[in-house]
Amino acid sequence: MLWDANSHNERGLELVDRGWLFEAMREFNKAIDKKPKCADAYDNLASVYAEKGQPFKALKLYLTAIELDPKNAAAHHNLGCFLANFGNDLAIEQYKSTIKLEDDFPDVHLNYGMALAEVGEYKKAIQLFKTALDIDSSDTMARHELACVYLELGLYHKAIKQLRIVINEDKKNVNALVDLGICYTKTGFYDEANLTFKKALKIDADNFLGNYYLAALHSLQNNKEEAIKHLEIAIKQDKNQIREFIKDDSQFDSIRNSKSFIKLNIF
Missing domain, CATH: 1.25.40.10 (Tetratricopeptide repeat domain)
Known part of the structure; x- marks a missing residue:
């Protein structure tokens, strides 16, 4: 055949x-x-x-x-x-090949660290972000990514330290402000969190995560009207994402059964 x-x-x-x-x-x-x-x-x-x-x-x-x-x-x-x-x-x-060829190649440690963080290899990612900062201490992106890993690991005080440096260098960094607000919320510094979220929303009033986490903060403090107000803004940006975020988020337990929350028609 x-x-x-x-x-x-x-x-x-x-x-x-x-x-x-x-x-x-x-x-x-x-x-x-x-x-x-x-x-x-x-x-x-x-x-x-x-x-x-x-x-x-x-x-x-x-x-x-x-x-x-x-x-x-x-x-x-x-x-x-x-x-x-x-x-x-x-x-x-x-990225591994790049480092073997040129250890101080610009941005490789940052990008390599981000790739590892994406798959949960946080310990290695932290070392890479620190190496990037050793090469260039003014690299706010590497510092912010380092803070994000600390945030993911629940090391909130370490994240706060890094985020403060980022914001000092870039006062209009909305993402860093939101992350800092989250850290303050997690550590119980509610007044600082409220102030930080407001700074972020002053720069970008419709910021999705800023409004979501400020709503969560208000819910934790039982400020139902403010929580609903900021949830409504976030819902306009992405209702499906809100639905995914909020279903298991205990921060909203205080308002979950209220009439105003039900009227949002999230679920």
Whole structure:
């Protein structure tokens, strides 16, 4: 029997279904040998490399498939899925390579730290942000990201220290002000939190997170009218996100059963 490219490609798919990845790779390569412009074979071979934990080879093959057949919907979809699953891993590997080549390369420690924080590797991320600050102590972005990791870990006093420095350098940094307000709320400094959120909203009155967390603060203090007022502003920005945030947020327990809260029609 003489097999053409399609036959080898289909055989490769059957082998993938059985979990025989090495054998499947051979079939996809045979399909490419028979038909060098067989986009489907490149696409399928890419998926096998991704499954085997070789994302760089997979990426190259996905891009080849799309270059050969730009209208191949499956190839575009598979590349999208691959990037969603492996994008951060690819970035991390490149940042590692950058540091090996040039340890003081601008911003690499910051971006590497952000990539690690994204996947919950906070200890390593903290070290990278600190290295970035050793290189440039005026890097407010690295300092803010360091504060965000401390906030995520519940190390609120450490976060406050870093955020104060950021805001001292950039008084109109709304995101830093909101994060500082959250830290103050978490540590029970409600007056400072209220003042900080108001500073943020003076710069950006419609800020989603600023209004949400100020509403939470007012709810904690049983200021129902103010809590509802700021929730209404946040809802106008993104009602679906509010729904996700608020359903398990105990900060709103004091107003959750009130008529004014129910009228917001969040759920």
